[in-house]
Amino acid sequence: MLAVASRAVRRLRRTLEMDELAYALLSHTGGSFGFPEKYEFIVKRHFQIVYLEEFLNDKDAYSQKIQVILLWWHMPKIDRELLESLPNLKVIGSSGAGVDHLDLQLISSYGIKVTNTPHVGDDATADVGMALMLSSAKNIPEGNRIACSPETSHFDLNWVGDDITEATLGIIGMGSIGYSIALRAKAFRMNILYHNRQRRKPEEELAVGALYCSNMADLLQQSDFVMLVVNLTPETHKLIGKHELQLMKPTATLINISRGPVVDQDALVEALTNRRIKAAALDVTYPEPLPRNHPLLTMKNVILTPHIGNATDKTRQKIAEKLVSNACAIIKGFPITDIVTAP
Known part of the structure; x- marks a missing residue:
């Protein structure tokens, strides 16, 4: 009986901890363009993950909860329609240093901060x-x-x-x-x-x-x-x-x-x-x-070559960690250096 009760307490504690985590929107998992499954654990330490399809299928359940968007190489696409549907969005974290894929003027007009991950790669x-x-x-x-x-029958030595x-x-x-x-x-x-x-x-x-x-x-x-x-x-x-x-x-x-x-x-x-x-x-x-x-x-x-500048497993994991830590800092009101401002 004690063992059963102990397991129930642990499950309840995990549930309460999950309820305390902020919600982060990601495009999708795996494949050629999605967030790598092997790095999901990095996000799940700090956020509850909501993938874009899940959000679009039930906006009423998630629109008020999502405070973070984590972009994995420009995905998902950020436009006015998406920003309008997330009234409590505080930060958009973008992997990599470049932010030419983002309309910084539009995003800043909603009071949303943008972070990136320079120098990691x-x-x-x-x-x-x-x-x-x-x-x-x-x-x-x-x-x-x-x-x-x-x-080939011989090598040209000259x-x-x-x-x-x-x-x-x-x-x-x-x-x-x-x-x-x-x-x-x-x-x-x-x-x-x-x-x-x-x-x-x-x-x-x-x-x-x-x-x-x-x-x-x-x-x-x-x-x-x-x-x-x-x-x-x-x-x-x-x-x-x-x-x-x-x-x-x-x-x-x-x-x-x-x-x-x-x-x-x-x-x-x-x-x-x-x-x-x-x-x-x-x-x-x-x-x-x-x-x-x-x-x-x-x-x-x-x-x-197919844009493989920082494409190593070690580097990409560091990018995922930086992406998440920056977003956490913004949510908690801590200062960070990787803030991107509109020109």
């Missing part, structure tokens, strides 16, 4: 930037194709790639990810140039041996590899266009790990076709994925 993204540069310079994808092809060691790397956008790339490039004894809205501290430049270019044109003209690591803003939309590509060396490679619209893709296709630049390695495009007949998909001097 810096190292993973920097690793991908270096991997793309190395893969392009050393012809890794094409080399793999040749080595595995049933038609087929060569490019050096990374002591080459010049131009980093456009020397924020935390850009600086992480510079730290890695230093190990390759690369000559590092950078262009940024604000110059970094002298001791930071010295630590990686980076030289500041106040004029982006100077960086483009000197670099063997140009790495784009900027946020997408109205100022950086098509930052690299026909003019900028013409400034680059014909032996140079463009690497983009920021956002697709930072590059004018039509101008890039033209530059690659005409060998105005040697190659491109892109983790981001617009749209994503590209139409299956897009010329970038079949160019041998192009490497494409």
